[in-house]
Amino acid sequence: MSATVDPARVAALTAAETAAFVAAHPACAAEATTAREHLTYGVPMSWMAKWPGPFPPVVREAAGAHFTCLDGVEHVDLCLGDTGAMCGHAPAATVAAVARQAARGLTAMLPTPDAAAVGAELTARFGAGPSRVSRWQLTLTATDANRHVLRYARHLTGRTKVVVMDFCYHGTVDEAFATLDPAGRVVERRGSIGAPVPPSLTTLVVPFNDVDALRAALDGGDVAAVLMEPALTNIGIVLPEPGYLDAVRALTRAAGAWWVVDETHTLCAGPGGCTAAWALEPDVVVVGKTIGGGVPVAAFGLVPELASAIEHRVELEDIDVGGVGGTLAGNALSTAAARATLTEVLTPAAFAGMTARADRWADGVQAVLDDAGLPWHVTRLGARAEYAFAPVPPRHGAEAAAEDDFPLQQLLHLHALNRGLLLTPFHNMALMCPATTDADVDRHTEAFAAAAGALTA
Template sequence: MDSSRIRRLLAEEIAASTARNPRSRDAYGRAQHLFGRVPMTWMNKNAGAFPLYLESARGARVQDIDGHEYIDFCLGDTGAMAGHSPAPVAEAVDLRFREKGGATAMLPTEDAEWVGAELTRRFGLPRWSFSLTATDANRWAIRLARAVTDRPKILVNSYSYHGSVDESLIVVGPDGRSTSRPGNVGAPCDVTLTSRAAEFNDLDGLERELAHGDVAAVLMEPALTNIGIVLPEPGYLEGVRELTRRHGTLLINDETHTFSAGPGGCTRAWGLDPDILTIGKAIGGGIPSGAYGLSQQLADRLLDRADLDLVDMGGVGGTLAGNALSVAAMRATLEHVLTDEAFARMCALSERFEDGVRKGIESYGLPWSVSRLGARTEYRFAAPAPRTGTESAACADADLEDFLHLWMANRGVLMTPFHNMALMCPDTTEADVDTHTALFAQALAALAG
């Protein structure tokens, strides 16, 4: 594509966005007491000159403070996979917080056992503990893995996403060796002291790293997500499980984003058998929630260790983790919203979305690809689809991404700002999907001239 044309079209969309969103522009300009002018600096990852400001959200719709309504395919980058403020969750939260009270009483509730049993039904692991975020679930899983293996290092896939876990900010460098991920902020130490990295879909590279004998656990997404969907090749995940067992290394599946694959994530859909599973975001229906599950053998090993302080200051847990409000939200979400039936509808809509994008790409003969993981679809500016995280990172095009995101937003559709991701929720409709398909075709026509 003509890069100068892309930049010109992007400038036109930035100007249109600025003109149509004066209240968001002014709110951003007045934000003098926030670091980076936003509640979290990642909110500056937007295609326009300023972020849109939220007024309200329900189901698959978002309204900004300038009065514009959007079809929301971003859905909180998975956090709102259940849709915005689903009624069963709102009712459960209201009952727990306003009528019953005691959200942070530091006492367990009976809801917790229900949630644990449901997570076991969905994912297979029999023992569960709760956190407020998937990042914390990953941190605590890592500590437990180090404790039982007495090994110092964690292995992750290059350009995988596990929140802000220090050990995960490592990639495979151009020379094939592990190195700090570009942009890593204030690392407490050289990340190669705590971690190793291997490319996704590279069993030889994984085996080389595990052969050092110092890896406590492989922390991985069953499919890469936050760098664009990278799907596992046939036999890869089975090979990972065999290699980890052979080398005495635990396997942690991070299903926070790959939960989109179905009601039990990739673990259930693909028959995986991890030692630990971590998840967050979506299971709370918009209320901060996270969890990690343990195999029976691993849970027994940990509880039999009298030297591990799992109750007080051992470094696993937090005062608000497992609080009554979050647990009530998790139960309502899993019991009434993100049901098996809901996932079937969401995945069908995502397939419709995928078909629409693919037809647009094929009609212009573009060297792009589209990949789907259940209710989640993404397109990349490369064909065939990237098979590793490094390949996927290399095919990014900031101007082209920004143009497509702003083109959609200026016409009432929100995509995830970090990448070209669209997620379906129980309230998404076929008409919503078809609106994106039409706008995507129009965007490609504009790019083609």
């Protein structure tokens, strides 16, 4: 529990907010009871059980930056599908493209013209400047993309190990469910379910922002790839220190290891994510759910020499059984959604407005913290911002994890939910979409001020 708040007060406030939530959502409660008859945890995917309160809101409809639950309560959505709906709910251009393509066919295991257009648009965003990422493959999820990239890296380098950052997150990639114990040994991350092998066999773990640790990990000569976000996100936002990513690039090149930049969550930094915003030079870029406007799609892009090596080193006869692919990957519906979302929704102009709203949100939260005397901090990354329960930003994932406070987080999220505001359940993140307004942001600031007042009264 955070040293800045009284645990007994947190518990009492949580009980009151829980009672208020249940009273205001009888239809959602009834639907949750029905769902428990046939769905494990009462939800279609287990992590949906992590929302604060005894059951999650059940969505009736969603549009733009808002959704309405079964009880008719309209919410400002600051979660936006944990970036899956970063373009807003049901954006007109994406909906129209999906409707057109649905009438023409959903999938055929064959390319459509949209696929090449998506590849060209992704190259324009991520392959410009010093980056040369310009050859793309489409998948359904960023998890799939990361898995495929790691297989290719091991195949082409002949090496077995992958380096990840301590407390990273890359979907359900097995190699990424590893962390460091107090003695510095690689162990399974807390909560890891059914690991196929001990992670120390596949993975080396280093702290983010630690150049010496990365250098030591690469010195063994057995690393195929360094898989990382340019800024950690799912443990709270942890930004790179000046010069750190340049050092990562130099070290991986010297060691002959692939530098894989996972932009699934950091696309919030701009149209080309941190790769474009910070002029990075990765070997591979992974992008995920954001690019489909809510329709499942992801992609990985490679520099030309790696793409060429793959084409020459993977036998055509075995191209479908090598552990890379999926019959729905690159399907017509997903590629149509991605083309429309990238070219008509998540435009540079849209990002400018989204970033301005995120700055307004962060400024509002910081003002509340200052007024309330709460020694917490706010971190910004483009269209996204988060607050955390420590006076200064963390340097790496372990510091971010140590400052977390799950009961306090649940209270703050439930307090917001009761005032028609949805935050991401895994952290204190607010994400802006093109439809988010100043009024939406100010509504959060007002509610957050009320929560701070209740905690410090």
